[in-house]
Amino acid sequence: MPSELPETLLDVRDITVSFDGFKAITNLSLSVPKGSLRVLIGPNGAGKSTLLDTIIGKVRPDTGEVRFAGQVISRLPEHRIAGLGICRKFQAPGVLEGLTVRENLLLTARKDKGVLGILKAPTRAEQERADELLRLTGLTERAGVLAASLAHGEKQWLEIGMVVAADPQLLLLDEPTAGMTAQETAQTAELIHALAGRHTVLVIDHDMHFVELLGAPITVLHQGQVFREGDLETLRADPDVMEIYLGRPRELMAHG
């Protein structure tokens, strides 16, 4: 492969997904380069969640295929797909509220997750990984605090840290800033920027202020198809994009 071309990690090829005859996704193709950050937006019912469900193998496409690092994964069982390094945030092992932030990260950073492995003292490498995840998520100061007493945003960052502990190649984040304050939202954008590069990140969000902070290429879905791709400025100037948000144009224009 020529080195100047970015390597495609996720390649969704012409998929159609239906539920009892209703097409939630129709002939959708999407290609995401390795190490990149991509944002997925679209009005309610556009097919965003269904697309993520299809990528992780929870839903099967009727036709078309999903390729990951060149391999067709759309016929693999869900656990095999996860094993290849695709992680969706809600698949994070739930935060254990009775443990500290560091203990939660340490638990997910353990290589040997069997009962006997968990009982052993963590290795130096596992401790270092937990500390690295604390730094990444901005939770170093909160390391010794019980997860139960974290603020909403902090708990979300801990969950992201726990997903990242498995070192997924592709990270799928479905509305990571839901319920967050403006300050927490801005910090989440920074965290996601820090993740991109080592990981490939696909984010769904309705919060256009957050999307603006991400500053990444955007794919607009509408009625189960890719409607447009571009940056936020171009999309906001596109009357057809405004049209599909009709009734909710504020959603697309929102600043803060």
Ligand SMILES: Nc1ncnc2c1ncn2[C@@H]1O[C@H](COP(=O)(O)OP(=O)(O)OP(=O)(O)O)[C@@H](O)[C@H]1O
């Ligand atoms: N399990 C299902 N059974 C039947 N229809 C479904 C199912 N899942 C999704 N749909 C339908 O498929 C379409 C796409 O839904 P999807 O949840 O993927 O949209 P979305 O873009 O994620 O919307 P939102 O922004 O509201 O979460 C919708 O019309 C929805 O009602």
